[in-house]
Amino acid sequence: MKHIGIIPNLFKDKDLKMTFQIASWFNQRGIKPYLAKEIAHKIEAKTVAVAEEELYEFCDGLIVIGGDGTILGVAEAASMREIPILGINLGRLGFLADIEPYELEEALEKLILKQYTIEERMMLRATIIGSDGSKHVFHALNDVNVTRGSFSRLVEFEICINDELSDIYPADGVIVATPTGSTAYNLSAGGPIMVPQASAYVVTPICPHTIYSKSVILCDKDKVRIKTLEETEDMALSLDGKLKMYLTSQDEVYIERSPYVAKLIKISNRKFFEILREKIVERRR
The missing domain is CATH 3.40.50.10330 (Probable inorganic polyphosphate/atp-NAD kinase; domain 1)
Known part of the structure; x- marks a missing residue:
């Protein structure tokens, strides 16, 4: 260097x-x-x-x-x-x-x-598509979170994986975490710990009001789509603990493996x- x-x-x-x-x-x-x-x-x-x-x-x-x-x-x-x-x-x-x-x-x-040595850590890419066709792209090392913001009650989330419906549940939010991020918010929400080198990521609901909705571990080639079925204007999108933007019920969040990797000196x-x-x-x- x-x-x-x-x-x-x-x-x-x-x-x-x-x-x-x-x-x-x-x-x-x-x-x-x-x-x-x-x-x-x-x-x-x-x-x-x-x-x-x-x-x-x-x-x-x-x-x-x-x-x-x-x-x-x-x-x-x-x-x-x-x-x-x-x-x-x-x-x-x-x-x-x-x-x-x-x-x-x-x-x-x-x-x-x-x-x-240099450890390469997988990252996630979040693409937000608005009802007006607008597009926002972000990259995260730990996690992408969609939460209910100031909405006073649970929000119903629809989770699709590879264009197939995976689950619908009322919850405070959804966490999508990398192996690196699995020991952060995901762990607090009851999600599994993954070793950093795993070629996978995890989708974890936050306080779901169901008895069956649990974390789902995905292959790093899988793609996730998250949208809310509630009429709300202030859903919060945060990446790595930082608020990036507010979402409406018309916005859709697409999450997949990022083409970038974080390089950590060991x-x-x-x-x-x-x-x-x-x-x-x-x-x-």
């Missing part, structure tokens, strides 16, 4: 102490990392200050400081340009962030020595089930 960008979460790295530490570490080795202008001016280190969106144009590697949410926030833009991400965990869980703060300097050494030796035990099972004892 010749051009490394640093993206900190300003709520996690509040005083930019870690951002400065990383930038200074690179400076000592004759490297100027890239930073967004508004952040570069706040630290006393030699950096290349660019507009935030230009980080994805100039950099061939990103160091993201924060938690999983911070990584999710940059995953779409980074995946479109095939930029690998190294996550430094300042959050609570840290499923995606590979490095803990105490491992930082060793990780940076291995990064410049190319002693790492330096630590921790395995998936070790992380699962550490982050979820043992943490809740």
